[in-house]
Amino acid sequence: MTATEAHSWHGARPDAQAPIGVMGDHVHKKGWIMPSYRYMRMDMDGNRSGNDDVSTADVLNRFMVAPTNMTMEMHMFGIMYGLTDDVNLMLMVPYLEKSMGHVTRTGVRFTTESEGLADVTLTGLVQLFDDGPHRLHLNAGLSFPTGSIDKRDATPADPDAQLPYPMQTGSGTYD
Numbered sequence: 001m002t003a004t005e006a007h008s009w010h011g012a013r014p015d016a017q018a019p020i021g022v023m024g025d026h027v028h029k030k031g032w033i034m035p036s037y038r039y040m041r042m043d044m045d046g047n048r049s050g051n052d053d054v055s056t057a058d059v060l061n062r063f064m065v066a067p068t069n070m071t072m073e074m075h076m077f078g079i080m081y082g083l084t085d086d087v088n089l090m091l092m093v094p095y096l097e098k099s100m101g102h103v104t105r106t107g108v109r110f111t112t113e114s115e116g117l118a119d120v121t122l123t124g125l126v127q128l129f130d131d132g133p134h135r136l137h138l139n140a141g142l143s144f145p146t147g148s149i150d151k152r153d154a155t156p157a158d159p160d161a162q163l164p165y166p167m168q169t170g171s172g173t174y175d
Contacts, residue, residue: 024090024139027127028082036078044070060105065155068101068109070166074118086127090141094118096169104156112161114151116169119143143175 018025021038028034047054047067059066075095082088097115104110123141130136147170155161 024123024125024137026135027086027088027125027137028080030082030084032082034080036076036080038074038076038078040072040074040076042072044072056103060103065102065104068103070098070100073097080125088125090121090123090125092121092123094120094147096147098167098169100167102155108156110154110156112153112155112163112167114148114153114163114167114169116148116151118147118169119171119175120146143171143173145170145172145174147171 016026045068047056047059056066056068073096077093077095078090080088080090095116096118097113099111099113101109101111121141121143123139126138128136128138147168149168149170149172151163151168152160153163153167
């Protein structure tokens with residue numbers, strides 16, 4: 001192998017594909033299948049209004065209950081299939097687990113939880129241009145409202161309260 005060949009770029013190199021968190025960076029050949037699993041955890045604490053921190057007391061001056069923290073864990077199962085050498089289909093199926101801490105005006109602290117299937121996404125990835133390290137892809141898809149918008153949990157005011165939008169596992173819309 002010549003020095004030029006050793007340093008030339010090609011799609012079979014281990015560094016030719018982006019890390020798993022980068023979506024739509026490559027297409028597979030016709031008939032190829034790539035399963036995937038991604039895990040994400042997000043922790044949030046406190047409240048904000050625009051760019052400003054807002055104290056829990058300020059929130060409770062306007063509302064009966066204030067959120068104090070929230071944790072969201074997502075398990076994303078995916079499969080990518082080469083429909084042709086230039087067109088791939090991707091199916092993403094997320095499962096969410098959410099927990100939110102609250103405090104009431106009277107100082108009562110409680111936690112609500114929800115979990116379940118979130119909105120499923122079907123995406124097409126089309127390779128428009130591929131010349132060595134230079135690639136151009138079109139990525140378009142549709143999100144289906146498969147997640148719940150009716151999650152419920154116990155609160156101090158209601159043993160079976162409808163949870164607010166941030167605690168739902170679905171959007172309720174096609175996107």
